[in-house]
Amino acid sequence: MTVPQQVLDVLHSGDVYLWDGELMDVAQQEQRDILRRTNELPAVDPERERLLRTYFAEMGENTWVEPPLHANWGCSTHLGNQVYANFNLTLVDDGEIFIGDHTMIGPNVTLVTTGHPIRPDLRERLAQFSEPIHIGRNVWIGANVTVLPGVTIGDNAVIGACSLVTKDIPANSVAVGSPCRVMREINEHDNEYYWRDRRIPVDL
Template identity: 70%
Template sequence: MTVPQRVLDIMHTPGLYFCGDPEMDEAQLAQMKMLHELNATTPGDPRCNELLHEFFAEFGEGAYVELPVRANWGCSTHWGAHAYANFNLTLVDDGEIFIGDHTMIGPNVTLVTTGHPVRPDLRERIAQFSEPIHIGHNVWIGANVTVLPGVTIGNNAVIGACSLVTHDIPANTVAFGTPCRVVREINDHDREYYWKDRRIPDDI
């Protein structure tokens, strides 16, 4: 089942909306069944790659996701070419998620596009809002990172493990912490050393 455009428009349009629409429920159930089938595939099963292309909005050439993966929808997440995600990725993708080419995502990362109003009576009515997440080209997101709604992470940025990303992170920077903050720009030291005092071999 292809998710109806009307359902996508509800989720992808800025502003509050209310869950419980029968057409939305039916579409999400179909996506959840497909996700269950995907996570049940065995290593090397060609059906896995077929399902990845069917489940996600886009799945670029050479992209790879370690299973299991969890997602609210799947059809709102766009993968660039050669992007990679380690196991236990969680996508709260009622809103759209864009993951750039060659981006690497560590284990146990959560990307959250959706929130709920603080006002209690609206939450009782299952009100929510969704804002897109944009992750640029060649980004590295470390293990156990959480990215919140509306965040943009620029090209080549590195997000340290266990960070909570609440605001945009500019390109070509190293950032970490709770909340995540830019610590420094990527610099000449990084061109010579791959980790601490470990020098990159000349023949690489």
């Protein structure tokens, strides 16, 4: 990771700030160059994993990110062990993103840490702010989900496809919708059935 700590301190502060092109553009371009190289390589090329480990703040063991990956920075994202992310993961990671061990992320998921003030004159001056996203251990995030700034998703939670997650989701729950709401807790039925009325084989 080559991004200066001075830049990270601003990005991760939680305060509103103005984009400093002279300082931030150069740092971001270096990260974009790494990302471009990873997306150009075959998925199984060992060089791709080496570059990703340089690109992310943290990347655990046996973690796999399908190409293509899209991100603002990369160096603000922390991936645990045995994380799987399907293709077209988009990380608006000016703020930090934390993804726990064994979490699975479906295709076309977007994790957004950054917002802009409602006040028009501040937006004209490129003002922005970021709040971290925390995704727990063994979470399953379905296809086309968007998670907004400041959200925490608890351990073992399941987020249904196409959901817009605007608020925290508790652990051990199934949540879906736009905005995303908890439907129910994970329960005894889930211990016996893997989908609708299809029973989990006894040998699993």
